[in-house]
Amino acid sequence: MSSSPKLHYKTVFDIPKEELFAPGHGLCAGCTAGTIVRLLLKVAGPNTVIVNATGCVEVSTTTFPYTSWRVPYIHVAFENTAAVASGIEAALKVLKAKGLIDPNKRVNVIALAGDGGTADIGFQALSGMLERGHKLMYVMYDNEAYMNTGIQRSGATPQYAWTTTTPVGKVLRGKIQFKKPVAEIVAAHRIPYVATANPAHFLDMMNKFRRGLEVEGPSFIHVLQPCTTGWRFDPRLGIKIARLATETAMWINWELDYGEFKVTVPVPKRKHVKHYIRLQGRFNHLTDRDIEEIQKMVDSEVERINKVVGKEIIGPVVE
Amino acid sequence: MGEWVRIPLSSNYAAAYAAKDADVDVVAAYPITPQTTVVEKIAEFIANGELQAEMIHVESEHSALSACIGAASAGARVFTATSAQGLELMHELLYIASGLRLPIVMSIASRALSAPISIWGDYSDVMATRDSSWITIIASSAQEVYDSIIQAYKVAENPDVLLPVMVAYDGFLMSHTYEPVYVAKDRSTILEFVPKRKPLWNILDPDKPITVGAVGNPDWYYEFKYQQVVAIENSLNILKQVFEEFGKRFERNYSFIETYNMDGSDIAILTYGGLYGTVTEAVDIMKKRGLDVGAIKLRVFRPWPTEELIRILKNLKAVIVIDRAISFGAALEGPIAMEVLATISKKSLDTALHSYIASVGQRAVTEEDVMAMVENSTGLLKKGVSLTEKSIYWGVRQ
Numbered sequence: 230m231s232s233s234p235k236l237h238y239k240t241v242f243d244i245p246k247e248e249l250f251a252p253g254h255g256l257c258a259g260c261t262a263g264t265i266v267r268l269l270l271k272v273a274g275p276n277t278v279i280v281n282a283t284g285c286v287e288v289s290t291t292t293f294p295y296t297s298w299r300v301p302y303i304h305v306a307f308e309n310t311a312a313v314a315s316g317i318e319a320a321l322k323v324l325k326a327k328g329l330i331d332p333n334k335r336v337n338v339i340a341l342a343g344d345g346g347t348a349d350i351g352f353q354a355l356s357g358m359l360e361r362g363h364k365l366m367y368v369m370y371d372n373e374a375y376m377n378t379g380i381q382r383s384g385a386t387p388q389y390a391w392t393t394t395t396p397v398g399k400v401l402r403g404k405i406q407f408k409k410p411v412a413e414i415v416a417a418h419r420i421p422y423v424a425t426a427n428p429a430h431f432l433d434m435m436n437k438f439r440r441g442l443e444v445e446g447p448s449f450i451h452v453l454q455p456c457t458t459g460w461r462f463d464p465r466l467g468i469k470i471a472r473l474a475t476e477t478a479m480w481i482n483w484e485l486d487y488g489e490f491k492v493t494v495p496v497p498k499r500k501h502v503k504h505y506i507r508l509q510g511r512f513n514h515l516t517d518r519d520i521e522e523i524q525k526m527v528d529s530e531v532e533r534i535n536k537v538v539g540k541e542i543i544g545p546v547v548e
Numbered sequence: 549m550g551e552w553v554r555i556p557l558s559s560n561y562a563a564a565y566a567a568k569d570a571d572v573d574v575v576a577a578y579p580i581t582p583q584t585t586v587v588e589k590i591a592e593f594i595a596n597g598e599l600q601a602e603m604i605h606v607e608s609e610h611s612a613l614s615a616c617i618g619a620a621s622a623g624a625r626v627f628t629a630t631s632a633q634g635l636e637l638m639h640e641l642l643y644i645a646s647g648l649r650l651p652i653v654m655s656i657a658s659r660a661l662s663a664p665i666s667i668w669g670d671y672s673d674v675m676a677t678r679d680s681s682w683i684t685i686i687a688s689s690a691q692e693v694y695d696s697i698i699q700a701y702k703v704a705e706n707p708d709v710l711l712p713v714m715v716a717y718d719g720f721l722m723s724h725t726y727e728p729v730y731v732a733k734d735r736s737t738i739l740e741f742v743p744k745r746k747p748l749w750n751i752l753d754p755d756k757p758i759t760v761g762a763v764g765n766p767d768w769y770y771e772f773k774y775q776q777v778v779a780i781e782n783s784l785n786i787l788k789q790v791f792e793e794f795g796k797r798f799e800r801n802y803s804f805i806e807t808y809n810m811d812g813s814d815i816a817i818l819t820y821g822g823l824y825g826t827v828t829e830a831v832d833i834m835k836k837r838g839l840d841v842g843a844i845k846l847r848v849f850r851p852w853p854t855e856e857l858i859r860i861l862k863n864l865k866a867v868i869v870i871d872r873a874i875s876f877g878a879a880l881e882g883p884i885a886m887e888v889l890a891t892i893s894k895k896s897l898d899t900a901l902h903s904y905i906a907s908v909g910q911r912a913v914t915e916e917d918v919m920a921m922v923e924n925s926t927g928l929l930k931k932g933v934s935l936t937e938k939s940i941y942w943g944v945r946q
Binding site: 275276277278280287288291292293294296298299300301302303304305306308309311312313314315316317319320321322323324326327329330334336353354356357360361 | 605626648765
């Protein structure tokens, strides 16, 4: 299936003006989750049901009697977002078939969960939903730790990162293990559409949301979400850090559209990872040598991706 | 009213037939012994086109109830079924289903809880849901399973209630044994009683966006919970109305409590589920031997039918409560015995209470056992024991 005609959002002027994510929410100043959700709803439009896992976005947007959601929204628990969304999708399908609701009305079902709610506690429900093939889009906003409970490590926390449960002490220095490659594991389920995105490349991200809602079957968008509080950076730097993640290839924006793999944000000249790492307090304890270790890992990942693509879509480090 | 056919069904199949005849839209369930054949039968109905529903083959019971919550929130009539460990895995969601006020109906083939693992019947699983704000009906025949599930939808979807309902019955002794059951020849018979209509509860509708599952801080949480208190109180009346309407329409009568041979008996045995059948058999045998003992079946566990029970207990010298679950370390370890004790205290009745635990993990209990419990209880009464100090563990090797 061709993936070419999907660049719907080419400039900022293509972005709908309608605000379905209301101002006045309680996310931290400088939180990039708000940016992601706001743009997500602009793509999805009003005929949308949001299913949200327990987490930062949920607690910051739904304190009774207030809500930030101008579309139907449900929060049930932490680990079951994909299952709740499955139930909603199935219900809409059968109610349409039985003529109990308008059969011609297309309603987007979007599951929205953080990295803990997706990669760890919600992983079983996610895998089940993907295997069953529900037509819904799952958006994972990845701030790389349990930020809502106060910065505890998750399966998506990168190696060496300080968190409150991987503290920097005399013996141990941050997280020991690697970051779980969630999007790749999801891709192994062979669903129609999987993509990684980054709010600094917001048009790319929005086009991916749009494509995810379009395909017949499950789609999964893994969005990097820099967290001012947990990553320890100045609130004004969120988008800059997100951009540096891609520029250093610590984060690669790709998509897998019906099996066709593409790096959607090519990086002809890469920056050294130190530019990304040195802006974040969670990596303060790293020595120059540690950072060179990370650089080597990124280099080998870039090599792997370039091999998959068949050309040098991500270039060498040029300082 | 309506045409009925009498067919042999296990309680599991009776549950599946009831779900089919209630025209459920979404079924999300995960297989667990002894519930499994409920799910299999529903899958057959769907495969044969006898039921138009989406069956979500979830990867766990946690997801089963989660998917039901999602589907009910979208306005579908939903059904699920489970047992034991499955019910425990759902535990978190039990409270959310009732807290979100969703009219979900679930059947439970009751089974003992691990460890040690046991697939056999008792009521440990159901008793552990006590405070989850689910209306809980315990049936003692396959017919009652079928009828109770039909009634459950009518109660659950009542706008003055909007609470989930579970209908429980004995794992194996009922789930896998066949009895003759009247089922509606045509689904319309049932749907005239529990009509499908536009949901009376708030649903996720893009034309009227609402936020479901909001955060309740100390300024609001308590009020949400109090509304559940009111709802389950309301359900007492609604249950009564539904039982009456069901009886009038279909000529099968149900109440919160069923009794047997109470006239002239000043001692009665109270139990629940399939064991009630054994108890009434024992009552018949004792009657032949010249001893009048009554039998009381508790059919509705939540909401607790205080008034109905008091009306029966106040005429008794003693009540023998046979529990099929253990509340470890409790003041009285039979969970139903504890509730009966509270009921007796409410009106300061003189009725003695003797608490027995039996058939845990489906250890066989026969009519002989029941008669021996009566004999034991009579002995206690003679010694002036108005309340057993501890629950009596019948038939255990100590």
